[in-house]
Amino acid sequence: MKVVVSEFMDASALPAFGPGVEVVYDPDLVDNREALLAALPDAAALIVRNRTRVDTELLDAAPELRVVGRLGVGLDNIDLEGCAARRVAVKPATGANTLSVAEYVITAALVLLRGAYTANNAMIAGDWPRNALIGGEASGRVMGLLGYGGIARAVAERARALGMTIAAHDPFLPAGDPAWKGVRRCSVDELLATSDVLSLHVPLTEGTRDLLSDDALRRMKPGAVLINTARGGIVDEAALAAALREGRLGGAALDVFAVEPLTAEAAAIFADVPNLILTPHIAGVTREGNVRVSSVTVENVRGALEQADA
Secondary structure (H helix, E strand, O other): OEEOOOOOHHHHHHHHHHHHOOEOOOOHHEEEEHHHOOOOOOOEEOOOOEOHHHOOHHHHHOOOEEEEEEEEOOOOEOHHHHHHOOOOOOEEEEOOOOOHHHHHHHHHHHHHHHHHOHHHHHHHOOOOOOOOOOOOOOOEEEEEOOOOHHHHHHHHHHHHHHEEEEEEEOOOOOOOOOOOOOOOEHHHHHHHOOOOEEEEEEOOOOOOOOOOOOOEEEEEEEOOOOOOOOOOOOOOOHHHHHHOOOOOOOEEEEEEOOOOOOOHHHHHHHOOOOOEEOOOOOOOOOEEEEEHHHHHHHHHHHHHHHHHHH
């Protein structure tokens, strides 16, 4: 039995497959489509992150495939209908990177609200820009969460400990769900208008693509901070850059982008944009989180293979 791993993970989790499984661990396969397809004809399982496209071409090249393990939770790079039609199980590592993402969101919020961590060069040059770096506190602010699943709830728990008020919008979570306790449940418009920090926690679908459009960004509270660790394509990046340049928003942190990896051409719109944090899709990837995600994914895939053999 053969398992192909096309993106990076904690390799120490792989021996859990046992001696009867051949593991092909090659993170470079994500950038070599031809080699990836050539490795799949006899593969029973494929493990991916977010960059490997599990599409019709790939599924056709893998007639023995029984399960796709996802090192994370987003599934927009996987053709779920195609997998279902071929009886290929899809196993995300639900919950394994929750803490990593939640801590990223809180860190980004604190850095952007305080605005005091960009003066190294000025101070080394002999300046003392004290008045220019008087930022704000998180306490007393509103943490707005667009989507209120597991990661958003972990963000809420930590934001609440900082003295923040929690507001959220999630049309799929019933009004009577206990998770709403202590949370102001509101519409998208209300969330945009009242959030001091707005963190996105929704999948990329046709309904959420460009959800944070120029119009939506203009409806956000002046001076608010936007954080996107969900998926690229949810935020209109050019409109966000304009909002930051014009001072309508107080800051933003983007960990995900419409084009990934971010090319020089795609990144050009962010040149000289103030109060902006850009990171390469690493919100859910800490050393500890990678260990958890890798372990959970291996267990998920192994379980699915054992079930398929039963």
